[in-house]
Amino acid sequence: MKTMKKVVLILFSIIFSAGLYSQTDTTSFKLGKKEIVKVIEGDDTVTVNIGKKGIQIVDSEKGTSVDITDLDELDELDELQNNHTKSRRKFKGHWEGLEIGMNNYLTSDYSLALPAEARFMELNTGNSWCVNLNLLQYDIGFGTDKIGLVTGMGLEFNNYRFDGDNSIIKDPVTREIVSLEYDAGTFIEKTKLATTYLTVPLLLEFQIPVSGYKRIHISGGVIGGLKIGSHTKVVYKENGSKQKDKINDDFNLSPLRYGVTARIGYRALKIFAIYNLTPMFESGQGPELYPVSIGLILSDF
Numbered sequence: 001m002k003t004m005k006k007v008v009l010i011l012f013s014i015i016f017s018a019g020l021y022s023q024t025d026t027t028s029f030k031l032g033k034k035e036i037v038k039v040i041e042g043d044d045t046v047t048v049n050i051g052k053k054g055i056q057i058v059d060s061e062k063g064t065s066v067d068i069t070d071l072d073e074l075d076e077l078d079e080l081q082n083n084h085t086k087s088r089r090k091f092k093g094h095w096e097g098l099e100i101g102m103n104n105y106l107t108s109d110y111s112l113a114l115p116a117e118a119r120f121m122e123l124n125t126g127n128s129w130c131v132n133l134n135l136l137q138y139d140i141g142f143g144t145d146k147i148g149l150v151t152g153m154g155l156e157f158n159n160y161r162f163d164g165d166n167s168i169i170k171d172p173v174t175r176e177i178v179s180l181e182y183d184a185g186t187f188i189e190k191t192k193l194a195t196t197y198l199t200v201p202l203l204l205e206f207q208i209p210v211s212g213y214k215r216i217h218i219s220g221g222v223i224g225g226l227k228i229g230s231h232t233k234v235v236y237k238e239n240g241s242k243q244k245d246k247i248n249d250d251f252n253l254s255p256l257r258y259g260v261t262a263r264i265g266y267r268a269l270k271i272f273a274i275y276n277l278t279p280m281f282e283s284g285q286g287p288e289l290y291p292v293s294i295g296l297i298l299s300d301f
Contacts, residue, residue, distance in 0.1 A: 091141030093150030093205045094217050094265060094300060099132035099272055101295015103158055105280060108288050118287035120166050120179035127161040128192075130293045132199070150203040156225065158291070160193040167191050167232045168251060177252050177286035182236065189242075190235040195253060197225035201261070210266070220262045223274060227255045252285035254278050263297070270297035 040047040104125050106112060114122055134154035141148040162168075165188040169180040182188060205219035230253055234245045257278035264271060273294045280289045 089145035091139055091145045091148035093137065093139045093148060093203065094219065094263065094270070094297075095150045095152045095154075095201060095203065096134050096137040097300045098298045099130075099134070099295055100298060101130050101132075101272065101293045102126070103128040103130050103160055103291065103293050105289040105291045106275075108290070114287070114289075118289065120162075120164060120168070121160075121287055121289060122163040124161045124163045127159075129159050130295065131157045133157070134199075134201075146207045146209075148205055150205050150219065150221075151201055154199045154201070156197040156199050158195045158197075158293075160195075162191045162193070165191070167234050167245075167247075168193060169232075169247070170249070170252065175252070175285065177281055180232075182234075183238075185238070187237040188234065189237065190233070193232050193251070194230065195227065196229040197257070198228050199226075200224045203261070203263070214267060216264070216266045218264050220260070223259055223261050225257045225259075225276075227253055227257075252281045254280065254282055259291075265297060271295070272297055 102125055104112060104123055105121075107114065107118075132154055134152060136154070137150065137152040139148055139150055164179075165182055165186075167180040167182075168177050170176070171178045201221060201223045203219040203221035205217060208216040208218070210216055227250075229248075230251055231246055231248045232251070236243055236245075257276055259274050259276035259278065261272060261274045263273075271294070274292065276291045278290075280291050281287065
């Protein structure tokens with residue numbers, strides 16, 4: 001505590017010397033449009049917000065106390081202490097962020113075991129990754145901070161790493177997706193299908209208070225997707241020389257798709273699952289497979 005008080009005193013000496021602090025209720029220092037330091041003075045409380053962290057100094061009959069906490073919690077405490085007219089927190093959902101997970105697909109009878117005619121699509125699941133970059137978020141509250149709708153926009157990058165020594169290609173006659181085989185003497189290092197989709201969600205989210213401002217958040221809904229890119233890539237060695245084949249094509253993949261998703265999180269532990277109700281390939285143009293992914297939400301923006 002003594003060390004922390006020294007840090008606080010040094011911080012205030014810098015603020016005073018820079019002429020940033022005054023006797024008004026709120027004083028802030030900005031770099032361009034970004035607020036770097038904000039000082040809020042109450043009757044017995046001084047709050048210093050720096051980035052997403054804050055220091056709160058409270059004078060009471062028992063003495064002076066110093067507390068360091070998250071800025072979001074400080075904002076909520078400040079609203080309560082100063083009797084702001086805003087009586088409720090605004091609902092804020094959980095969509096924006098970075099997600100990473102594993103890809104696979106199910107058959108029409110919800111089985112992971114592929115039929116004989118689709119065995120060339122079998123995956124090395126441990127190397128079949130999805131990376132979802134959810135960039136935009138818009139929240140619609142229902143007059144409470146615990147329930148609301150969440151929508152937005154994101155990008156979904158999928159890698160389907162084939163387990164066999166093959167890739168996929170359109171049959172030149174039927175135009176259906178078939179296996180692209182390589183010669184027996186060719187050593188296959190990596191073969192995959194990569195897809196990119198623009199995604200738009202519509203989620204219903206519930207937030208359950210656990211302790212203080214910490215909450216469990218549970219959401220479910222639908223995610224629509226628009227395909228914006230796809231290619232196959234094969235890395236192999238032939239006659240001791242490393243080669244790479246990359247083919248850009250639509251591969252009869254469904255250009256529009258939709259699926260259902262479920263998400264749950266508490267503090268740093270957050271998981272998601274997505275099951276697509278639209279087949280991976282257009283009807284009659286490839287095996288009837290339904291992509292599924294499950295993974296972790298690594299960070300919120």
